[in-house]
Amino acid sequence: MGQRVDESGLKISGLRKTYRGGVQALNGVDLTIESGMYGLLGPNGAGKSTLMRTLATLQSPDEGYMTMDSVDILAEPNRHRQNLGYLPQHIGAYPGISARNLLHRFAWLKGFADTVARNYEVDRLLEKVNLVEAAHRKVATYSGGMMRRFGIALALIGSPRLVIVDEPTAGLDPEERNRFHRVLSDVATYAVVLLSTHIVEDIENLCRELAVIQQGKIVVDGSTKDLIAQWTGRLWTKTIPHGEQIPQGSLHLSARPDGTRMVLEGEAKPDDGFEAHRPTLEDVYYLALLNAGQGTA
Ligand SMILES: Nc1ncnc2c1ncn2[C@@H]1O[C@H](COP(=O)(O)OP(=O)(O)OP(=O)(O)O)[C@@H](O)[C@H]1O
């Protein structure tokens, strides 16, 4: 009676935040993430970073409740932070000290007081993000990709159970992006990884589950595979040659070398010019926004 059941994973309920000036950035967010890599997808200004900063205890919600592995995040922020890694969307300027040195300082702050243990942790992280060779260099001289990798190393100090990464692959070349994804996939074997992005393809490749957020509300969430499968047989496509009028009613349009490809939703094929379209996560994303009352295309 009255006994608390230990639950693993992240639980968010009724999270609200209105900024001064009146922007409702979070409008009643409920989410449950049990394990692995979870994708958070949404247009600019949807509230992704606000949600992530709130989970990282960098700002407070107006209302709501959040737990990670049964720890009440708002009531016990310090306990939560011990098990948290956060890579912000905009990385500030790093001071002109070496990556190894900076990692040591942050590891110390995270409780690695013992020099041997701290050395071991710093070496492990440098290895993981492939920065061993460049560890002596000042972080301020790193390229964008190296900076991101360094950022994830900071976020992974102490193997936290919750890792939050806010648009981590923006501006990375394909090789760096792949490398980054491999590190995250590995981390997701022991942690909950919450990944926000505009790049639908990243989520399709990496995340078994996702949520689409729009104007501070979750408009769809669930298994990536199931969300895609539910549109099988209900989407149609046609390529309109460049220069020709594009018919109304598209779910989304994309430029192709031979014309503009339109995708639309319907019970049956609109006309012989159309063919069946195999649903993708991009379609799920646009359908979610459309059904939430915000049209596109
Ligand atoms: N500190 C702030 N003060 C006032 N309004 C803010 C603040 N931070 C964010 N907002 C507003 O809150 C809304 C949500 O912003 P947020 O940064 O969370 O969105 P986002 O989904 O991360 O967007 P993006 O994809 O562009 O990074 C936006 O309308 C934004 O302008």
Ligand SMILES: [Mg+2]
């Ligand atoms: Mg953002």
